[in-house]
Amino acid sequence: MTRSVLALAILVLSGCSSPDPDPTPSGSPAPVPAAPGPVVHGSQHDSAGIRIVLVPPRAAHPMTWELDSVPVADFGGLEADPDLELDASRGTRFAARLSNGTYAILDGTRVRIHAATGATIVMTGRRGGGPGEFQELASLCVTRGDTIVVNDPVNGRVTILDQSGRIVGGIPVGSVEVPWYGGCLNDGTFIETHRTPMMDDALGLLLVRRSVDGAQIDTLGRFWSSTPSLFLSIAASVTAVAHHIFYGDPRTGEIRVLDSNGVLERIIRFTDPPEMISRASQAAMQPRFFGKRTNAPESKRRMADQARQSAKPTKWPMFNRVAADQAGRIWVEEYRKSPTAPYLYTAINLDGDILGRLIVPAPTAIGDPLLIGFAEEGIVVLRQDDDGATHITIHRLMVASDNIPSVD
Numbered sequence: 001m002t003r004s005v006l007a008l009a010i011l012v013l014s015g016c017s018s019p020d021p022d023p024t025p026s027g028s029p030a031p032v033p034a035a036p037g038p039v040v041h042g043s044q045h046d047s048a049g050i051r052i053v054l055v056p057p058r059a060a061h062p063m064t065w066e067l068d069s070v071p072v073a074d075f076g077g078l079e080a081d082p083d084l085e086l087d088a089s090r091g092t093r094f095a096a097r098l099s100n101g102t103y104a105i106l107d108g109t110r111v112r113i114h115a116a117t118g119a120t121i122v123m124t125g126r127r128g129g130g131p132g133e134f135q136e137l138a139s140l141c142v143t144r145g146d147t148i149v150v151n152d153p154v155n156g157r158v159t160i161l162d163q164s165g166r167i168v169g170g171i172p173v174g175s176v177e178v179p180w181y182g183g184c185l186n187d188g189t190f191i192e193t194h195r196t197p198m199m200d201d202a203l204g205l206l207l208v209r210r211s212v213d214g215a216q217i218d219t220l221g222r223f224w225s226s227t228p229s230l231f232l233s234i235a236a237s238v239t240a241v242a243h244h245i246f247y248g249d250p251r252t253g254e255i256r257v258l259d260s261n262g263v264l265e266r267i268i269r270f271t272d273p274p275e276m277i278s279r280a281s282q283a284a285m286q287p288r289f290f291g292k293r294t295n296a297p298e299s300k301r302r303m304a305d306q307a308r309q310s311a312k313p314t315k316w317p318m319f320n321r322v323a324a325d326q327a328g329r330i331w332v333e334e335y336r337k338s339p340t341a342p343y344l345y346t347a348i349n350l351d352g353d354i355l356g357r358l359i360v361p362a363p364t365a366i367g368d369p370l371l372i373g374f375a376e377e378g379i380v381v382l383r384q385d386d387d388g389a390t391h392i393t394i395h396r397l398m399v400a401s402d403n404i405p406s407v408d
Contacts, residue, residue, distance in 0.1 A: 051266040053352040058272055058332070061346070065356040067395040072377045075105055075114050076391035084120060086390040092138050092180065094373050095380050095392050098146045098163055105392060106140035109133075111150055113165040122165040129155055132167055138177070141184035147212050149190045151178040158190075160212050171214040181323035181373060182239045185260045188212055191240040195225060202227040205236060207245070207262065220262030223247055230287040230310045234317050241324040248322030250335065255322055257350065268330070268352060275316045281337070282312045326376040329355060343371060356397065
C-alpha cells in the first residue's frame, strides 16, 4: 500500500494560478482590464542579429497535462537489507536514464545503477572524504558515452563514473556548483558555476566549461546571480542539456540560450505583464535576515531597524527557476508567493511554443510526493510509501483532454 502519486495530477490552470489576493499595487490605482487581443507569439532580431523569441502569456494558456498513475520506473522501497534502501536521512536525489536502459540514481552519498525494473545493480560510494567517498552529492548528469558526472561541493570534487557505476576519475574543483537540474552537454563536457562578487552587493555567476578528463575548456562569461533582499528570494538559474546552456533571469523574464561554446543563440522573452505586489502582500512580508541571528535584545532591535529602513519590492519576480530535459522541453517554474503555494510549471520549446502547464501541490507532510527533476520520459518524483520507505519514480506526461494534441 503506497501513497498515491495521483496527488501530483496536473490541474486545469484557469483560476488556479493563486493571484495576489489584493491586486491593487501599493501607491497605484486599480488597473483597468485590458481589452482582448491577439496572442503575442513570434520572433524578431535585435540590432546584433540575435533572435528574440516571444512567448505568449503563460497564465492564459489552456493546455492541461496529468501524470500517468503507473510510473515508467520505480526505484526504492523496503529491502531485506536496510543498507540497500534509498537513504531517507539527507542529501540530494535524482535519476537519469542511460542509453542501455539502466538508470543512474543520486542517493545522498552514493551513486546507484538500477535496472529499468527497479532492481539495484550496483552502488558506489559511502560517506567520507577519501577516494570513492562522498560527503554530500549535490548533482548528477550524464554526458557522451553514458559518462556520469556527480558533484560533491563539500569535498570540493567532481567524480566521473562509467556506465557500470565504476569510478574512472576525480576532478578537484573546490566548492563550485554543477547545476542540479542538468549540467552536462552531449559532447563530453559539463558546466561549473562559480559565484563571484559584483557591484551593489550583487553576486555573479561565472560559467566554466570543463571536460570529463578535468581540462578546463573555456570560461563562458559572467552573469548576474542574485542581489541580497530582505523580503524576496530572487536568483538566476542555469541548466545545460544536450547542446545548449540556459540562463534564466527572473528580474527580466528572459531566458538566454547559449550554444556549447557560450555563444548567445537566442533570447526567449515572456510577454506576461509584470505582476505588482499588493499593499496587503507588502504588509505581510517578513524580513529574511542574513548572517548569524540571535535572540539578544540589541540584535533584535538592529534587525527590526534594518527591516523598517529597507524598501519593500513592488513587483513579483517573473519566474523562479528554469530547467530543461533531453526531450527539448524548457521548464519554467513560477515564483511561489508563500511556502504553502503549489508549484506551477510551464513547458516551452526553443521557438517559444507553450507545450503545456502543470500544477504540483506543495508537500504538507514528510513523504508526500515532491517533484525533483525532469527527464526525457517525463517527471521525476521523490516520495515515501506507507512503510516509510523512500522511492524515486518517473512518470510520463499525459494529455488530459482528447482534443489536445500530445507533446510526444
